Amino acid sequence: MKFVDEARIKVMAGDGGNGIVSFRREKYIPFGGPNGGDGGDGGSVLLRADPGLNTLSDFRYKRAFAAPRGQNGMGRDMTGHKGDDLIIPVPVGTVVRDADTGELIGDLTLPGQLLKVAQGGYHGLGNARFKSSTNRAPRQCTPGTPGEQRMLELELKLLADVGLLGLPNAGKSTLISRVSQARPKIADYPFTTLHPNLGVVSVGPLDSFVMADIPGLIEGAADGAGLGLRFLKHLQRTRLLLHIIDIAPVDDTHDPFDDARTVLEELDKFSAELADKPRWLVCNKSDLLLPEEADARCAALAAALGWEGPRYCISAASGAGTQTLNKAILQHLKTHPANNSDANA
Numbered sequence: 001m002k003f004v005d006e007a008r009i010k011v012m013a014g015d016g017g018n019g020i021v022s023f024r025r026e027k028y029i030p031f032g033g034p035n036g037g038d039g040g041d042g043g044s045v046l047l048r049a050d051p052g053l054n055t056l057s058d059f060r061y062k063r064a065f066a067a068p069r070g071q072n073g074m075g076r077d078m079t080g081h082k083g084d085d086l087i088i089p090v091p092v093g094t095v096v097r098d099a100d101t102g103e104l105i106g107d108l109t110l111p112g113q114l115l116k117v118a119q120g121g122y123h124g125l126g127n128a129r130f131k132s133s134t135n136r137a138p139r140q141c142t143p144g145t146p147g148e149q150r151m152l153e154l155e156l157k158l159l160a161d162v163g164l165l166g167l168p169n170a171g172k173s174t175l176i177s178r179v180s181q182a183r184p185k186i187a188d189y190p191f192t193t194l195h196p197n198l199g200v201v202s203v204g205p206l207d208s209f210v211m212a213d214i215p216g217l218i219e220g221a222a223d224g225a226g227l228g229l230r231f232l233k234h235l236q237r238t239r240l241l242l243h244i245i246d247i248a249p250v251d252d253t254h255d256p257f258d259d260a261r262t263v264l265e266e267l268d269k270f271s272a273e274l275a276d277k278p279r280w281l282v283c284n285k286s287d288l289l290l291p292e293e294a295d296a297r298c299a300a301l302a303a304a305l306g307w308e309g310p311r312y313c314i315s316a317a318s319g320a321g322t323q324t325l326n327k328a329i330l331q332h333l334k335t336h337p338a339n340n341s342d343a344n345a
């Protein structure tokens with residue numbers, strides 16, 4: 001499946017309903033006055049940030065969205081119905097631009113947030129409105145104005161507190177499925193994960209944070225190889241990166257040190273800002289080693305990398321060490337509050 005984290009859609013607000021010309025016509029009432037009603041306003045198109053969505057892939061199937069027009073006015077001073085607003089759900093973290101001008105229309109960062117992207121047309125006036133002392137039978141009315149139409153460019157930047165970084169098969173998806181309700185596909189082939197997954201990790205009854213699992217990085221990712229590049233930008237809004245490394249001695253083709261270097265080089269190449277983000281080393285698959293051996297390998301890896309920051313040794317599969325990790329993450333997030341640059345990155 002091709003993951004779409006960008007989409008182009010056309011939005012068309014409804015036209016305003018026309019006002020009409022009509023006169024009161026009743027038996028025994030000669031020269032009944034004007035009674036043409038106003039039209040109704042056209043429906044506007046709005047986007048709403050929906051926490052239940054995390055891809056823009058729905059927009060592959062439906063790309064044009066039209067709100068209904070306002071009803072025309074009617075005789076007997078009846079106003080036309082207003083066209084209902086059309087609300088399109090998009091994932092939280094969607095950035096909206098005008099595709100023609102590139103102008104930033106808005107950034108949907110909060111669940112439930114609404115953004116008007118096309119204004120419905122205004123109603124036209126019926127002839128009853130034009131009645132005056134000098135003109136008792138006006139034949140004037142105005143049409144509704146057209147609804148706004150525009151092409152939008154949607155771009156999804158996920159909002160997560162913690163991002164998982166690592167080579168394919170490091171166990172990122174296994175970790176997120178172990179510690180949250182997220183259920184991404186897990187398999188022992190590279191690029192199992194094709195699009196980002198978000199999971200809420202609950203540490204205590206009132207304490208939780210959001211973790212983002214993205215597709216694995218490979219050498220050359222920053223230049224476009226594999227899938228990683230287009231997802232690295234999702235990590236820009238996170239506050240902490242977990243660099244997941246498979247430390248299992250599977251065979252000679254895989255070396256934790258080389259794996260770690262590859263990821264760090266891609267990170268450096270991609271963005272200095274991302275490379276400077278707080279980052280922890282997380283050695284995974286400890287269950288495949290004896291406990292002392294796992295710790296020793298993790299320590300040796302840190303030494304080889306010259307890594308002095310926090311490091312954890314876990315098994316995403318068995319859950320060993322993940323509670324300790326989660327508590328430390330929560331502590332970090334509490335003591336390093338988000339600043340605005342995180343939200344606006």
Ligand SMILES: Nc1nc2c(ncn2[C@@H]2O[C@H](COP(=O)(O)OP(=O)(O)OP(=O)(O)O)[C@@H](O)[C@H]2O)c(=O)[nH]1
Pocket residue numbers: 166167168169170171172173174175185186187188189190191192193194214215216217284285286287288314315316317318
């Ligand atoms: N024994 C063991 N196997 C693990 C552990 N974590 C992950 N695996 C296995 O490693 C393989 C890859 O795991 P995934 O979670 O799909 O890896 P990923 O990092 O998400 O990979 P991509 O989505 O391709 O980037 C799967 O076969 C997992 O069962 C672990 O802690 N112990």
Ligand SMILES: [Mg+2]
Pocket residue numbers: 172173174184185186192193213214215216
């Ligand atoms: Mg995965």
